Amino acid sequence: MAGPLIPGGAVAPALARLGALLLKRAALLAALLALVFVTVELLPGDAASATAERGEGAADLARRRALLGLDRPLAERFRHWMTGLPAGNLGTSAGGEPVTSLLSGPFPNTLLLGGLALLLTAVLSLALGCRAALRPGRALDRTVSGTATAVLALPEFVVAVALVLVLSLWTGWLPATTATGADGSPASWRMLVLPVLALTVPQTGWNIRIVRAALADAARAPHVETAVLDGLSPHRVLLRHVLPGALPAIATGLATSTGMLLGGAVVVETVFNCPGAGSVLASAVTDRDGPVVAGVTALAGAVITVVLLLADLVRDLMTGGRR
């Protein structure tokens, strides 16, 4: 499958490299999950006391703890949870729901939200970054770069509240919150517009800066100078000679944005009441609900791993495997 991606053959070494990368990332993810278990354990209180009712005595609490499996040592709980992972079993929440059923609706919603935001971020930051790079130092460049710096510092929360205010409550153009249908996904595409925008704005700011800087770096390469001296048009120089050199850095920038998008989703989903994994995660931390926190982490970690892997592949493709 990786064959056509790598110019000049050499499929086997490429596959081996891919395998090694995958293994490394999987090990990282496992370590992360162990860290999640330890962190939840270190927080004051536990899932039993979080779901207990006032008036429950020590014996009731102990029973609740046993029901949730919290009476077993942490290492054993972690091992037990990890062994279920390959079979897609993410354990049971403190409220008694299977974690997979808690996440089966929300996680695809978050993926859709994050995916759309990532796509829009990529398109916008490439388009604006390239426009700005065409005429470095001119008014457009200064405006784009300045605005980008300003918006990358804006928290998603502020952007989200401003968007609701203007586009929903003042003008009534778009719904203020997300309602879901019987299938658990947003009832209308219009409900996705504001959350996607709220996620996109800060990330676009960040990525424009990266695109702009990567292009400036790539423009200093000798072959670019040659192309300019050959009298090629600025567009052609940019697209054919500068952009390919800048792509690895841009891809890595976008890949790191994935993590920030998923992090931002926690906030944005709360403001727009989107049924997503971010809101599940937030409430699970409050409840010290280890299996749920780990479940969200595992899924999000898998997605980020895949995206980072793709970014690595882009870099390999562009540099022909040389580092």
Place this chain on the structure above:
Amino acid sequence: MDLSRRQLLWTGGGLGAATLLTSCGGGDGEPSASPAPGDGGPRAGGTLRVGALGRAGAVTRDPHGTQTNESDYLVISLVHDTLTVPGRKRNTEPRLARSWESSDDLRTWRFGLAEGARFHDGRPVTAADVVFSLRRLRGTPSGASRLPGIRARNITADGLRTVVIVSDRPNAELPLLTRLTTFVVPEGTGDKAIATAPGTGPFRLDWFRGGNARLVRNDDWYGGTVHLDAIEVRIFTSPQAMAGALLSGQIDLASNAGAVAARTAGTREDVRVVRRPDDMAMPIVMRAADGPFADRRVREALRLAVDREAMVKQVLSGYGTVANDILGTGDPAYARDLPQRPRDLERAGKLLEEAEFDTSRTYRLSTTEDIAGLAESATLFATQVREAGVRVEVVKEESAAFWDRTWLKGDLYTTYWGTNDSVVFLAGRTMVSGSTTNEAGWRDAAFDTAYEKAVGTADAARRRQALHELQRIEHDRSGYLLWGMADGIDLATPAVHGLPELPGYGRVQLERAWLAR
């Protein structure tokens, strides 16, 4: 039986809702008055879209589990009936149990089931179903606190229509315990099938997904006519988002939206503010067992130092009432004749002096942001008692840390109770010496005696007397400072009628709601 220990972090971070709502207020008219019912009685039909608070990760479907989500509790209580429900004139009204009577010793209680009660699949409800459900409830870790003094084997069926409950001790208030969580499912329902078990309630479950649900009318409900065709329940993480959804027409009713949303949305003509008094108590607990507040006079001084009107006005935005240090203000038997404790800084100072209270020290008042207004109440209280010479520093604790370390142990902390229509229930929970949740560590022999009399006396007049004595002692010297009661606040569009009026869990009584459109 009532609040889950953790009542969510819905403390409106303020910013969102306040700025949003004010900036789009439709003019500065008076807050919309109570409903204008318009022409004639209820209309049939329509789908009511209700927003309720909840967190996606805490969703639970088990009627006998811990429902930390208001949205889950709303769905469950519309699908399943409890034996009894909260009421206004009497705090316990019939539902699936049509009637009840006790033996002379107040230990054996017989509940007769309502005529014509059927599960949604058509099967008639029998005493065996109720016994199964009550025993299942009793078997959960919270069973002992929900049905105190009742053992599973002492819940039995007498024929098809009568359920017999024998209590370990005399309990005149036993029917009160069957109000909020005694949801009935068919006998033999397994844990795997519990989420989809048929109920007997006014609505049938159409679908449930991630905390959102659609319920359709049960045409055969024994409890009377249901007007709505359907109810759609939407889960909201924050009151801000819920208020936004109401304002943009996505929902018709925002259940328990809170004072911040009401204050700002109330100025709009297209929003009705429904106030349900005596909803939430947010008392300050002063440790009576030991520590700096063990001296009765010190506690009295603090009770005299607080400015109750200012607390209600500022902490609750005026959506509440002044209270008199007695828990259970919604009880028909609440002692309204006891004199309202005024603010008296002079006497407070004198009492502190008599008690040789160390005013050079700074005392910590622990609080959380579990519910809206709680942390604010602590801050304002600290400012007010400063005028009496008591230095208080407010320490905001993370919720889980608070319940783990401070609750039941701290010298001075804020707490909250969401079921306030029974003086004797709260007395048994929080003030009787033997209670495991005696928040202030208060022990008072006379109070215990009055309590025993109140729950163990069959004669109505003598019981009333005991209840009054209990409240007099509580008012006089308990470990609580109850400055006020917050209203429960729902926001609705003008088309919605027949909304719940009762505080606390009464907010889920939507079976009489109808839409004028």
